[in-house]
Amino acid sequence: MPEQRVVEPEHLILEAPRERKFITGSQAFAEAVKRANVDIAIAYPITPQSETMHLVGDLFAQGYVKDYYRAEEEYGAMSAIAGAVRGGARAFSATSGPGLLRGLEAIVSWPGHRIPVVLGIMTRVVNAPLSIQPDNVEIAYLLHSGLVVLHAENQQDVFDFTLAGFPISEKVDVYLPVVVATEGFFVTHAKGYVELPPEDMKLPPRDPYKAPVPPTDCEIPPARIQRDAPVQKSNFMSYLIHAVWQQEVWSANRRAMKWIYHYLGGPIEVVNPKADVFIVASGCAAAQGREAQRYAEQEGLNVGLIKVKSLRPFPEKEIREALKNAKAVIVPEHNIVGWLAKEVKAVIPNSGIVVDGPRVYGGMTLPVELIMEEIYKALGIKRERTYA
Amino acid sequence: MGLEYVKISPGFEKYMPRDYVDLVTFGQFGKQVDVMQLGQFKELVEEHPMCAGCYMAYFIRVFYAALPNPEDTIVLGTAGCARLALSQAAVPFIYGNYGDTNAVASGLKRALSIRFPDKVKDVVVIAGDGGLMDIGFGMTMHSWFRREKFTTIMVDNEVYGNTGGQESGMSPKGIQLKMAPKGKQFDKINAVELAQTAGCVYVARISPTNPKRIAKVIRRAILAAREFGPTFIHAYTSCNIEYSIPTREVLADARAREKKDFKFYEWMTDEVKEYLEEIERKEKEKAKQEVQK
Numbered sequence: 001m002p003e004q005r006v007v008e009p010e011h012l013i014l015e016a017p018r019e020r021k022f023i024t025g026s027q028a029f030a031e032a033v034k035r036a037n038v039d040i041a042i043a044y045p046i047t048p049q050s051e052t053m054h055l056v057g058d059l060f061a062q063g064y065v066k067d068y069y070r071a072e073e074e075y076g077a078m079s080a081i082a083g084a085v086r087g088g089a090r091a092f093s094a095t096s097g098p099g100l101l102r103g104l105e106a107i108v109s110w111p112g113h114r115i116p117v118v119l120g121i122m123t124r125v126v127n128a129p130l131s132i133q134p135d136n137v138e139i140a141y142l143l144h145s146g147l148v149v150l151h152a153e154n155q156q157d158v159f160d161f162t163l164a165g166f167p168i169s170e171k172v173d174v175y176l177p178v179v180v181a182t183e184g185f186f187v188t189h190a191k192g193y194v195e196l197p198p199e200d201m202k203l204p205p206r207d208p209y210k211a212p213v214p215p216t217d218c219e220i221p222p223a224r225i226q227r228d229a230p231v232q233k234s235n236f237m238s239y240l241i242h243a244v245w246q247q248e249v250w251s252a253n254r255r256a257m258k259w260i261y262h263y264l265g266g267p268i269e270v271v272n273p274k275a276d277v278f279i280v281a282s283g284c285a286a287a288q289g290r291e292a293q294r295y296a297e298q299e300g301l302n303v304g305l306i307k308v309k310s311l312r313p314f315p316e317k318e319i320r321e322a323l324k325n326a327k328a329v330i331v332p333e334h335n336i337v338g339w340l341a342k343e344v345k346a347v348i349p350n351s352g353i354v355v356d357g358p359r360v361y362g363g364m365t366l367p368v369e370l371i372m373e374e375i376y377k378a379l380g381i382k383r384e385r386t387y388a
Numbered sequence: 389m390g391l392e393y394v395k396i397s398p399g400f401e402k403y404m405p406r407d408y409v410d411l412v413t414f415g416q417f418g419k420q421v422d423v424m425q426l427g428q429f430k431e432l433v434e435e436h437p438m439c440a441g442c443y444m445a446y447f448i449r450v451f452y453a454a455l456p457n458p459e460d461t462i463v464l465g466t467a468g469c470a471r472l473a474l475s476q477a478a479v480p481f482i483y484g485n486y487g488d489t490n491a492v493a494s495g496l497k498r499a500l501s502i503r504f505p506d507k508v509k510d511v512v513v514i515a516g517d518g519g520l521m522d523i524g525f526g527m528t529m530h531s532w533f534r535r536e537k538f539t540t541i542m543v544d545n546e547v548y549g550n551t552g553g554q555e556s557g558m559s560p561k562g563i564q565l566k567m568a569p570k571g572k573q574f575d576k577i578n579a580v581e582l583a584q585t586a587g588c589v590y591v592a593r594i595s596p597t598n599p600k601r602i603a604k605v606i607r608r609a610i611l612a613a614r615e616f617g618p619t620f621i622h623a624y625t626s627c628n629i630e631y632s633i634p635t636r637e638v639l640a641d642a643r644a645r646e647k648k649d650f651k652f653y654e655w656m657t658d659e660v661k662e663y664l665e666e667i668e669r670k671e672k673e674k675a676k677q678e679v680q681k
Contacts, residue, residue, distance in 0.1 A: 039502050042495065066502050071491070072530035079488035079527065080495035083464075086482060087499025109485050216480050217500060218460045218509060221393045 001062045004202040006037070009167040012203060013160070013263050018195035025187035028155040028194050029094065029120050029180075030055035032162035033065065036118075037202045039089035040067040044077045046099035047132045048184035049122045053094055065092075074103030078119075082106060085115045088208035088215040090166065092117070096184055097124030100138050110177040111146030111249045114213040116169035116206075117177045118162060122184040123283075123334070125363055133363020134184040136283060137335040139311065142179055143343075146249040148256045149312040150264075151282040152182040153290075155192035157309070164263035166203055174256045175212050176249065181311075183284040183334060186365075257313045267310035268318050272297070275304025277328045277378045280319070280344050282308040285332045285366055292332075292371035303375055308340070316347040328378035329354045332371050336361040390507075391418045394459050411478055416458055423453045423603035432458055436473035441635030443642060444543050444625035447596050448473045451514065451541070454603035455479070456610055461510040462496065464489045466524065468516040469549045469627075487524030489513040490531035493538045501537075510610050511538035517558035518548050521577050525557075532586035535617040539609045542579060542620070545627035553630040565630065580653060583620035589660050590619040593653040595646035597639065605654065611667060612660045624650040 007016070012035060023031065029052045033041065041060065043053035060068035067089075071077035074095055084091045095103055100121055110117065123136035142149050148168065150161040158180065165178035182188065208215040260267050271293055279289035286307040296303035306322050308315065323329060323344075331341040331354060338356055345351035355378065358370040376383045394417045396404050411417070415430040432452040438445040448470060455461050464482045465471035466489050474481050484492045493511050500509040513520075520528045520542045528540065547565055548554040555568035557577045564571045583591045590612040592605045602623075609619040624645050626633055633641050646652065656664070 040495070040498055067498050069534065072526050075488070076491040076494075076527045076530060079484060079491035080498075082484060082488075083482070083492035083495030083497075084499040085495075086492075087496040088503050089495075089499035091495070091499075105485050106488060113484075216462055216482055216496070217503065218462060218480060219390060219393060219504075 001064055002200040004064075004200050006204050007201045009164075009203055009263070012197055012201050013164050013167075016197035016201060018197055021194050021196050022191050023155060023194050024051075024189055024191050025122070025152075025155045025158045025182055026051040026055060026189065028158040029162055030059060031194070031196055031199075032159050033092050034059055034199060035197065035202050036092070036163060036166050037090060037205050038065045038092050039206070040084045041065050041092045042069060042071050042077045042080050042084070043093065044071045044074050044095065044099065046074075046096045046124075048124060048134070048188050049094050049096040049099065049120070051188065052120055052122065056092065056094075074099045075106055078103035078106035081117055082110060082113060082115050085117050086113070086216045088206070088217050090206040092120070094120030094122065096122045097126040097138055101126055101141065104141060107147070107177070108142075108145035111253070112245060114175050115177055116175050118165040118169060119177060119179050120162065121179055121181040122188045123181060124184045131363055132184075134186055134284070135335055135361050135363045136181070136183060136333075137337055137339075137361070139181055140335070140337055140339040142181075143312055143339065146176060146246070146253055147312060148174070148176050148178040148253060148310070150178065150180050150309060151311055152180060152187065153283060153286045153307060154187060155194045158182050158187060159194050159196065160264065161309070163203075168256055168259045168263060170206055170210075171256075171259055172210055172212055174252050174259060176252055176256065181283065186284045254313050257310070257315075260310050260313070264309060266318070267308065267313070267315035268322065269307040269309065270304065270322050272302070272304035273322065274302070274325075276302045276326065277330065277375055278304045278306055278323060278326045279330045279332065279371060280306045280308065280323075280340070281332050282311060282340055283334065285334055288366045288368055288371060289332055291368045292375065295368060295372055296375055301375065301379060311343070314343055314347070319344060319347050323348050326353060330357075330371060330374045330378065331355065332357065332366055333359045334361065334363075334366060335359065391459050394418075415478070416453065416455070418459060420456065421453055423450055423599050426450070426453055426599070432479055433473055433477035436476055438469060438472050439629055441628045441633075441638050442469070443596065443628065443638045444469055444545055445473055447543060447602065447623055447625045448514070450596065450599050450602045451606055452477055452479065454606040455510070456607050457508060457510050460508055461512060464493050464496070464511070464513045464515075466515045466519040467550065468519055469545065470514050470516055470543050472550075474514060487519050487522070488527060489515045489519060489524060490536075490540060491527040494531050494534065494536045497536060497538050508614060510614065512610060513538065513540045514543060515540075516549075517542060517544045517546060518556045521557045521579055529582070529586050532583060532588055532618045532620070535587050537613050537617055539613045539619045539621070541606070541609070542622050543625040544579075544622060545625050545630075546576070547627050547630045549627045549630055576649075579622050580620070583622075584655060588618045588620045589616040590656040592620070592655070593622045593650060595624040595642045595650035595652070597642050597646055601652070608656075608664050611664060612656065615663060616657065616660055
């Protein structure tokens with residue numbers, strides 16, 4: 001490995017010269033970890049995630065990551081991540097679908113424990129019958145836990161979100177875990193162009209004392225770290241302590257927004273802001289939405305795209321503003337429940353303009369034609385079906 | 389806490405809580421106390437809400453007095469009775485999720501080893517039979533297989549005491565408890581044998597009838613874990629409530645169990661034996677010299 005010099009996150013993420021590479025999403029995760037000065041990575045196999053943590057294992061073997069092991073299962077992996085981060089280390093792990101759900105008890109406790117960490121999620125069907133394909137229903141389970149949740153459209157997003165995830169998670173006014181989700185296979189196992197900063201640069205090491213909650217390392221006063229668990233005081237105290245603590249977690253989650261603007265240019269991307277009909281989408285559905293917007297433009301239809309990069313904090317204000325003149329909103333998704341459509345409906349005053357779908361699930365691909373069909377319907381254009 | 393973090397900056401003594409000043413002045417930071425002097429020094433844990441006559445509370449009191457390095461020790465626990473006292477001690481305590489102790493301790497110990505390669509930081513798990521042998525079983529075993537360098541102490545009250553008296557894997561066969569309405573159908577898990585097979589370098593089984601011996605076992609387990617790998621203590625700490633043991637008879641019960649199925653047992657690898665004997669020989673010499681002075 002090359003000698004890496006520490007540079008400021010602003011330099012590495014925003015200013016450093018970039019070189020174009022043609023790599024998979026799994027490689028993009030690893031390229032971000034390579035430059036993130038990670039102390040420990042903990043792995044457990046599950047398709048389609050495994051390749052990412054293989055590559056991170058290689059980084060450990062090369063000396064980029066200081067410690068690495070294959071855990072017993074995801075609950076053990078995610079609990080050990082919490083232990084390492086409480087001990088002051090910078091940590092990374094990744095999982096998929098059923099693995100995410102197995103680790104969920106630990107993962108959704110991270111915000112309350114104030115564990116700054118980055119977790120990669122490569123989506124996969126979680127419900128029976130078995131499939132290993134990239135349905136993203138699992139993201140719905142993450143939206144109500146206090147985690148910062150970013151959803152990557154492509155390999156470039158995977159790299160950018162993962163690298164920026166570390167400084168965002170460790171900001172004193174945030175101090176929460178950052179999830180970088182992307183569709184399994186479609187992104188993780190396919191190649192795309194990724195602009196990468198030099199590999200001889202890395203983020204500054206984590207400073208665990210720059211924190212709203214101190215690390216548990218016996219290097220800070222006072223001796224009495226925890227006098228009573230809230231539940232021991234009285235029911236009243238436990239309600240109260242839990243309530244104010246969770247309020248602070250969610251305030252911290254909202255405070256992540258300014259850092260998402262700072263490092264990632266904001267929580268949404270808008271194409272054709274003066275459109276009549278908008279496609280609102282995240283992850284791979286945004287890539288298909290982008291194509292549909294392009295098709296529509298070629299056909300002379302006034303269609304726009306809002307790509308949602310940050311699902312938590314959810315860009316309520318930004319989406320409301322962007323949709324204020326919209327006549328119809330189409331929300332294509334890779335899951336059966338339509339979690340993004342529900343989110344969008346909840347933040348605009350005229351939720352009746354939101355079209356529920358199109359949705360594909362079980363990990364199917366999302367043909368652009370399905371989105372086009374909804375666009376024609378919304379614009380009152382009668383068409384013969386043009387696809388088989 | 390590195391001793392320097394525990395001490396009060398000169399001039400601030402009068403502004404610190406009395407309790408804390410006593411802890412630093414008359415407590416056990418920076419020195420090794422004699423467990424037989426319990427009650428004559430400021431202990432690391434004093435108040436706790438555990439039941440009257442709880443033998444686990446007594447064991448935990450002795451545990452804190454036995455720590456070789458309290459200012460650089462982190463204790464981990466999980467749901468159950470023990471954490472009621474552990475969370476009130478003057479030693480950092482991590483209470484994670486259900487049965488996660490040995491996974492959290494693995495990550496924590498590794499992080500501390502990365503960040504402080506030249507300092508001694510002891511990590512000790514104290515959890516119950518349910519936490520370690522039922523819900524956390526996989527994580528307990530795998531931390532041993534991986535030879536993680538921390539100590540696991542199972543305070544075995546043979547029941548889920550804190551949730552109201554349900555059968556655990558460590559309850560004796562035949563005993564009628566909640567969730568075992570017809571009596572437990574299978575034997576008590578042989579935790580000591582599992583620990584030895586799984587790679588622990590020091591293993592002990594103890595019924596806490598002799599405080600000096602408890603302290604010695606705890607100290608040995610922690611010292612061995614620093615250098616060689618996982619260590620395990622299986623301690624019988626009866627639940628006088630769920631097993632209806634009159635408060636005055638908890639010690640008699642511990643003695644009876646010691647004769648029956650909690651006979652004192654200690655096993656260690658040859659290298660651990662050599663290492664501990666060397667430390668203990670030096671300590672004896674030092675004590676002798678001090679007496680002569």
